[in-house]
Amino acid sequence: xxxxxxxxxxxxxxxxxxxxxxxxxxxxxxxxxxxxxxxxxxxxxxxxxxxxxxxxxxxxxxxxxxxxxxxxxxxxxxxxxxxxxxxxxxxxxxxxxxxxxxxxxxxxxxxxxxx
Amino acid sequence: xxxxxxxxxxxxxxxxxxxxxxxxxxxxxxxxxxxxxxxxxxxxxxxxxxxxxxxxxxxxxxxxxxxxxxxxxxxxxxxxxxxxxxxxxxxxxxxxxxxxxxxxxxxxxxxxxx
Numbered sequence: 001x002x003x004x005x006x007x008x009x010x011x012x013x014x015x016x017x018x019x020x021x022x023x024x025x026x027x028x029x030x031x032x033x034x035x036x037x038x039x040x041x042x043x044x045x046x047x048x049x050x051x052x053x054x055x056x057x058x059x060x061x062x063x064x065x066x067x068x069x070x071x072x073x074x075x076x077x078x079x080x081x082x083x084x085x086x087x088x089x090x091x092x093x094x095x096x097x098x099x100x101x102x103x104x105x106x107x108x109x110x111x112x113x114x115x
Numbered sequence: 116x117x118x119x120x121x122x123x124x125x126x127x128x129x130x131x132x133x134x135x136x137x138x139x140x141x142x143x144x145x146x147x148x149x150x151x152x153x154x155x156x157x158x159x160x161x162x163x164x165x166x167x168x169x170x171x172x173x174x175x176x177x178x179x180x181x182x183x184x185x186x187x188x189x190x191x192x193x194x195x196x197x198x199x200x201x202x203x204x205x206x207x208x209x210x211x212x213x214x215x216x217x218x219x220x221x222x223x224x225x226x227x228x229x
Contacts (some may be wrong), residue, residue, distance in 0.1 A: 031215060042206055042219035043160075050215060058216065088158060094215070102148050102210055104217060106160035 003027065004107035006091050011112045013078065013085060021076045021110045023091030030096040032074035033104060036060060037088040046089075049074055050096070078112065086114050117142045119209050121220035128197045129228050135182075136192045136223050138207030146212040149183070149190045154222070155203040163205070166190065194225075202227045 004025045013019045025032065031050050035043040045058030049068040063082025068074055074093075078085045089110045095101035118141045128134035140149070151163040166174045166183050173181050178198075182191045194201055207220040 033215075037158075040221075042221050043217070044219075045216055048215055090160060092160075103150070103162060103165055105162065106152075108157070108159045 004091060004093055004105060006089075006107035006110050008110060009108070011110055012115050013112060014115050016080045018077055018079050019112070021078070021089055021091075021112070023074045023076065023107060024072055025074075025091075025093045025107075026072060027093055027095075027105065028071070029093035029105075030071070031094045032068070033092040033094075034058075034064070034066065034074070034076045035090045035092065037090060037109075043090065046076065085112055087112060117144075117209055117211065117218045119207055119218050119220040121205075121207055121223050123223045124221075125224045125226065127226040127228055128194075130197055130199060132197055133193060133195045134197055134225065136194075136205050136207075136225065138190045138192070138220055140188050140190065140207075140209050140218075142188070142209065142211070144211050144213075148210045148212075149181075150208040150210070150217070151179070151181070151190075151192045152206045152208060153201075153203045154206065155200075160206070164192070197227050199227050199229060201225060 007022045033048040034046040044060050046064050047066045049055035065077045091107040092104040094104045120139045147168045149166045153161045153163050164174050164176045178195045180193045204222045206222045209218045
């Protein structure tokens with residue numbers, strides 16, 4: 001089945017620790033995205049990537065880093081510089097630009113908690 | 116900058132009845148896309164319906180339809196024959212033709228009463 005997978009489902013971070021959230025898609029989509037969702041709020045864009053080896057900062061990139069070495073994969077690292085990382089993280093992908101290709105499809109999410 | 120506003124934090128409807136969720140947006144662009152996403156308790160974001168601004172015809176997907184009023188910058192979602200499985204947070208989102216970024220509303224919690 002085609003889709004987007006995220007792992008782990010739950011992740012615990014200790015103070016000062018970097019953690020990496022995985023996002024993989026087999027939809028052959030060019031573009032991938034990372035969002036953060038806090039309780040009772042909409043989604044905020046952290047980073048996005050339109051093609052392999054290229055990515056752009058979103059609205060709240062500070063304290064996060066990404067890489068896009070493969071088309072299928074777009075891991076997100078939450079660094080120790082992110083002082084309030086507790087949130088729900090959603091990964092999405094879309095086919096790219098152009099009519100019919102703009103719709104973003106989402107993975108099941110990762111819940112990050114700070115110990 | 117574009118903004119999306121959902122003025123109803125919570126709505127409730129009796130099972131089998133019809134409910135309409137409101138969404139307004141602000142943009143100076145003429146070409147864009149609008150979306151409604153559903154987020155059930157599992158928290159996965161699921162696409163409900165999408166509308167392209169150049170299309171005058173309102174999009175429909177089974178029991179879900181939109182009322183797209185471009186001049187008024189309004190994009191409401193109508194759910195007919197509400198079912199218990201429709202209970203979720205519903206988010207309205209906007210995307211311009213030229214920008215990959217989705218602009219999100221704050222969401223409306225829909226409660227279905229049996």
